[in-house]
Amino acid sequence: xxxxxxxxxxxxxxxxxxxxxxxxxxxxxxxxxxxxxxxxxxxxxxxxxxxxxxxxxxxxxxxxxxxxxxxxxxxxxxxxxxxxxxxxxxxxxxxxxxxxxxxxxxxxxxxxxxxxxxxxxxxxxxxxxxxxxxxxxxxxxxxxxxxxxxxxxxxxxxxxxxxxxxxxxxxxxxxxxxxxxxxxxxxxxxxxxxxxxxxxxxxxxxxxxxxxxxxxxxxxxxxxxxxxxxxxxxxxxxxxxxxxxxxxxxxxxxxxxxxxxxxxxxxxxxxxxxxxxxxxxxxxxxxxxxxxxxxxxxxxxxxxxxxxxxxxxxxxxxxxxxxxxxxxxxxxxxxxxxxxxxxxxxxxxxxxxxxxxxxxxxxxxxxxxxxxxxxxxxxxxxxxxxxxxxxxxxxxxxxxxxxxxxxxxxxxxxxxxxxxxxxxxxxxxxxxxxxxxxxxxxxxxxxxxxxxxxxxxxxxxxxxxxxxxxxxxxxxxxxxxxxxxxxxxxxxxxx
Amino acid sequence: xxxxxxxxxxxxxxxxxxxxxxxxxxxxxxxxxxxxxxxxxxxxxxxxxxxxxxxxxxxxxxxxxxxxxxxxxxxxxxxxxxxxxxxxxxxxxxxxxxxxxxxxxxxxxxxxxxxxxxxxxxxxxxxxxxxxxxxxxxxxxxxxxxxxxxxxxxxxxxxxxxxxxxxxxxxxxxxxxxxxxxxxxxxxxxxxxxxxxxxxxxxxxxxxxxxxxxxxxxxxxxxxxxxxxxxxxxxxxxxxxxxxxxxxxxxxxxxxxxxxxxxxxxxxxxxxxxxxxxxxxxxxxxx
Numbered sequence: 001x002x003x004x005x006x007x008x009x010x011x012x013x014x015x016x017x018x019x020x021x022x023x024x025x026x027x028x029x030x031x032x033x034x035x036x037x038x039x040x041x042x043x044x045x046x047x048x049x050x051x052x053x054x055x056x057x058x059x060x061x062x063x064x065x066x067x068x069x070x071x072x073x074x075x076x077x078x079x080x081x082x083x084x085x086x087x088x089x090x091x092x093x094x095x096x097x098x099x100x101x102x103x104x105x106x107x108x109x110x111x112x113x114x115x116x117x118x119x120x121x122x123x124x125x126x127x128x129x130x131x132x133x134x135x136x137x138x139x140x141x142x143x144x145x146x147x148x149x150x151x152x153x154x155x156x157x158x159x160x161x162x163x164x165x166x167x168x169x170x171x172x173x174x175x176x177x178x179x180x181x182x183x184x185x186x187x188x189x190x191x192x193x194x195x196x197x198x199x200x201x202x203x204x205x206x207x208x209x210x211x212x213x214x215x216x217x218x219x220x221x222x223x224x225x226x227x228x229x230x231x232x233x234x235x236x237x238x239x240x241x242x243x244x245x246x247x248x249x250x251x252x253x254x255x256x257x258x259x260x261x262x263x264x265x266x267x268x269x270x271x272x273x274x275x276x277x278x279x280x281x282x283x284x285x286x287x288x289x290x291x292x293x294x295x296x297x298x299x300x301x302x303x304x305x306x307x308x309x310x311x312x313x314x315x316x317x318x319x320x321x322x323x324x325x326x327x328x329x330x331x332x333x334x335x336x337x338x339x340x341x342x343x344x345x346x347x348x349x350x351x352x353x354x355x356x357x358x359x360x361x362x363x364x365x366x367x368x369x370x371x372x373x374x375x376x377x378x379x380x381x382x383x384x385x386x387x388x389x390x391x392x393x394x395x396x397x398x399x400x401x402x403x404x405x406x407x408x409x410x411x412x413x414x415x416x417x418x419x420x421x422x423x424x425x426x427x428x429x430x431x432x433x434x435x436x437x438x439x440x441x442x443x444x445x446x447x448x449x450x451x452x453x454x455x456x457x458x459x460x461x462x463x464x465x466x467x468x469x470x471x472x473x474x475x476x477x478x479x480x481x482x483x484x485x486x487x488x489x490x491x492x493x494x495x
Numbered sequence: 496x497x498x499x500x501x502x503x504x505x506x507x508x509x510x511x512x513x514x515x516x517x518x519x520x521x522x523x524x525x526x527x528x529x530x531x532x533x534x535x536x537x538x539x540x541x542x543x544x545x546x547x548x549x550x551x552x553x554x555x556x557x558x559x560x561x562x563x564x565x566x567x568x569x570x571x572x573x574x575x576x577x578x579x580x581x582x583x584x585x586x587x588x589x590x591x592x593x594x595x596x597x598x599x600x601x602x603x604x605x606x607x608x609x610x611x612x613x614x615x616x617x618x619x620x621x622x623x624x625x626x627x628x629x630x631x632x633x634x635x636x637x638x639x640x641x642x643x644x645x646x647x648x649x650x651x652x653x654x655x656x657x658x659x660x661x662x663x664x665x666x667x668x669x670x671x672x673x674x675x676x677x678x679x680x681x682x683x684x685x686x687x688x689x690x691x692x693x694x695x696x697x698x699x700x701x702x703x704x705x706x707x708x709x710x711x712x713x714x715x716x717x718x719x720x721x722x723x724x725x726x727x728x729x730x731x732x733x734x735x736x737x738x739x740x741x742x743x744x745x746x747x748x749x750x751x752x753x754x755x756x757x758x759x760x761x762x763x764x765x766x767x768x769x770x771x772x773x774x775x776x777x778x779x780x781x782x
């Protein structure tokens with residue numbers, strides 16, 4: 001066993017922040033068009049809510065109000081579903097696949113034209129670093145529309161031997177961690193397959209969905225084909241329980257997903273659920289350790305850890321455990337926590353006050369249960385919601401920090417001796433969304449990958465997404481796939 | 496000369512490759528349409544369900560790891576063994592009042608359905624897999640893997656063909672099954688267990704229980720180590736209950752209620768896909 005100091009030395013100490021400061025490099029929001037008030041997007045028009053209630057959307061990086069947003073209640077959902085039904089029966093549902101595809105292509109192009117504006121707003125409303133919204137979220141949004149546009153007139157090749165047809169009206173509920181991207185994951189395949197849509201954005205991040213509605217309006221999509229509403233859980237309940245919804249697609253927590261599955265019992269509605277996760281990132285002794293450390297950082301600190309497939313559990317083989325830990329400690333010292341609009345920022349703001357409190361509770365619990373915590377020494381702004389990158393050691397399988405989805409920048413670190421033990425620990429949660437494997441040995445990747453009960457396995461990489469690549473969970477992480485060819489199936493009935 | 500006395504058969508349940516009675520010691524009497532008592536049948540308990548799920552879970556790893564070719568061979572072997580025992584099954588169906596010709600057709604359709612799914616074992620993976628042309632420098636592919644332990648409520652109205660039609664796609668796909676047999680006509684399922692037993696099907700892959708739906712549906716659908724539930728009776732109240740319980744651990748729920756189990760329209764690989772999970776794997780490409 002190497003002494004602590006030797007390890008520190010071996011791991012190197014390239015912490016530039018000790019040597020110089022980064023100059024601020026903020027993205028300017030001056031060309032962003034932000035309205036003071038956003039109304040519901042129903043039947044192609046921005047429509048005030050029936051009950052006249054509005055709520056505030058707050059910038060989590062400075063706690064300032066960004067805009068007021070309409071709260072949809074039952075009469076609004078009734079109107080939205082009726083509009084979607086009419087569009088399905090009269091306009092969108094009558095279009096050929098080819099014409100549908102052209103509308104979706106048009107939306108993709110318009111998104112690309114306004115990509116920077118969307119990226120900035122996404123960072124302002126949700127707190128994610130501009131580096132991510134600019135380089136990951138928004139380009140992927142356009143890519144998903146582009147990918148599914150092309151499927152619209154080729155669906156018979158996606159379901160060999162069967163004639164596919166749409167469900168009808170899809171009710172879609174999305175989370176706050178990737179507001180635009182989740183809207184794209186939901187809307188693009190629904191439209192390609194000929195369904196119409198009522199989509200609810202998340203309570204803390206409703207703004208970019210309405211910006212998307214502007215694009216949809218500009219694209220000339222037949223009114224009612226896509227309806228976008230906002231509100232909290234009660235609004236979602238109205239969508240799920242609406243008798244004229246044919247299919248429900250939900251992304252969010254396992255807890256809410258279970259409630260939805262239960263409330264759909266006894267109906268003939270189809271459903272897809274994309275729920276929580278507690279992914280294990282498994283690092284073997286023969287891995288390229290520096291690459292693995294980068295992957296671990298990307299796995300848990302990408303998007304402040306607000307990622308259902310985040311690599312929130314690190315399983316590291318004993319022989320390299322101390323080295324990996326020290327390298328990780330050094331690496332998180334270099335992470336810049338702060339203004340999401342600053343191009344140097346690695347970790348932005350926690351999405352909401354409520355989420356920050358939830359994360360802090362888990363951290364407290366982790367300490368109570370005997371975990372050994374280390375946080376980076378980053379300075380965080382005085383206003384806004386922030387959480388420094390956090391590591392936990394000396395945690396065991398039963399600790400809540402190992403079992404529960406925290407949805408924050410908190411990594412639980414455990415060790416293992418044999419591949420079998422790693423697999424057993426990796427699978428020992430009710431979740432099964434994703435997993436990571438770091439090793440130089442190809443056969444080990446395939447063997448371990450086969451045994452991880454999860455819908456996405458990243459080998460020597462992590463948190464990669466692509467419209468052609470199906471995504472979704474095993475076990476309590478959900479039902480059905482989104483993305484790729486497989487992502488069409490939940491929106492199609494087969495004859 | 497005295498007439499020879501028939502040797503009557505004791506009908507048992509089948510779990511973990513063993514023929515067992517209910518741990519509860521309970522039984523029920525199965526009758527034909529005219530009310531004639533045919534035999535005593537085991538009346539499974541909640542504990543029998545739990546034991547069977549545990550057995551199915553234990554058998555799952557090995558069965559899922561078998562090569563698709565091997566699973567196909569075993570499915571085909573079931574068909575072969577059943578072919579040799581056609582007469583017995585025809586007779587058992589006729590005991591319940593089914594006409595000779597219809598019983599014969601049903602047994603033959605059952606054998607053919609096994610052959611049909613045997614053939615899919617090493618093909619559905621190709622049909623439902625994809626290599627995904629991602630924009631980044633990664634090799635990315637998706638392929639189906641078995642969902643796990645599947646609870647099957649075999650159709651009440653089609654005790655042999657219906658049973659095999661729901662069981663074959665589940666086990667072809669590498670899942671293990673806990674099956675609640677037809678309640679009204681339990682005898683063919685109990686005898687089918689003997690066919691499974693002599694067909695190289697590893698113990699625990701198929702666990703056949705007999706008993707009352709009103710007693711057992713709840714425990715099957717609530718069980719936290721059951722990954723999916725397949726129900727084909729078409730009773731809407733039961734469907735509602737099953738899905739409500741399924742939400743406890745996000746079980747996959749498949750409801751189906753075909754009118755005619757002999758229809759070839761029922762034969763497609765999408766029933767296999769219903770009990771598969773798609774796994775997507777990413778590998779970087781580079782030196």
